[in-house]
Amino acid sequence: MGLIDVKNLTFDYIIRDENDQIESSVRALDDINLEVNAGDFIAVLGRNGSGKSTFAKMLNAILLPTFGDVLVIGMNTKDESRMLDIRKNVGMVFQNPDNQIVANVVEEDIAFGPENLGVPSDEMRRRVDEVSSTVGMKEYLLKSPNNLSGGQKQRVAIAGVLAMKPKCIVLDEPTAMLDPIGRRDIIETVSKLNREEGITIIMITHYMEEAAAAKRVVVIDKNKVRADGTPREVFADYKTLRECGLDVPQVTELAGLLKNAGLPLRDGIITIEELISELKTRKS
Ligand SMILES: Nc1ncnc2c1ncn2[C@@H]1O[C@H](COP(=O)(O)OP(=O)(O)O)[C@@H](O)[C@H]1O
Ligand SMILES: [Mg+2]
Secondary structure (H helix, E strand, O other): OOOEEEEEEEEEEEEEOOOOOEEEEEEEEEEEEEEEOOOOEEEEEOOOOOOHHHHHHHOOOOOOOOEEEEEEOOEEOOOHHHHHHHHHHEEEEOOOHHHHOOOOOHHHHHHHHHHHOOOOHHHHHHHHHHHHHHOOOHHHOOOOHHHOOHHHHHHHHHHHHHOOOOOEEEEEOOOOOOOHHHHHHHHHHHHHHHHHHOOEEEEEOOOHHHHHOOOEEEEEEOOEEEEEEOHHHHHHOHHHHHHOOOOOOHHHHHHHHHHHOOOOOOOOOOOHHHHHHHHHHHHO
């Protein structure tokens, strides 16, 4: 059993007319099978409309399967009596940091979600201190969230999720609205949570470089899983990537061009660090 088991998951959005009669339906996920293991760091890639956000919402019972099942630590998301437990274990961070702010003071904002899930307030104090320092926002606890940068707001959102002590965090394009510095901070924060706290990460992104930081890449296209492997494996399969409307990371493309130009570089370079160390060995 994985931490999260997705079995034959199909989801249809039901479109209703003004009289609440079913007008049509849109298939957003089609027979998805996936096992998420404890400690995974998965990047989910896919072009717009491929079903990524819908998939994210299935993982903590925001949406329920039309067919098939999603099991979170063995709990079926269809089992209403387990909903709170599922949401404590699988936290969500969305794209727009502004939509996630609910309080006028950072510490209250961090405490809001967990308090709603029944964490007692004395315990809450301790957790807020701990998680705000984990995401590097401790000095801002008494500040207003409105004055923070986008990246800082996202880190506050991540802290709010962390305060629930989840096993897994699902982030739906958390860097899409951020500047490069904010993006880097979020990827570093998320990587650290995975590496040091053992938190399972599922991160949807359309930045190939961000996917290269993950341990596993899942490509969703046309509502199905099209690829699943290490970043190196997935980025080596140009053909599938192209068919899914995706590209390799820029540094992989550059390494390919350098190789074509006669530099004896190895295949499978997916990060800047790898290219630098490869170029250094060639030089010496
Ligand atoms: N609330 C909704 N009602 C009807 N169709 C929707 C809704 N949300 C998404 N869809 C459709 O479901 C499909 C998958 O969408 P989505 O999960 O948002 O994809 P992605 O996040 O990969 O861009 C698309 O065809 C989209 O138009
Ligand atoms: Mg989306």
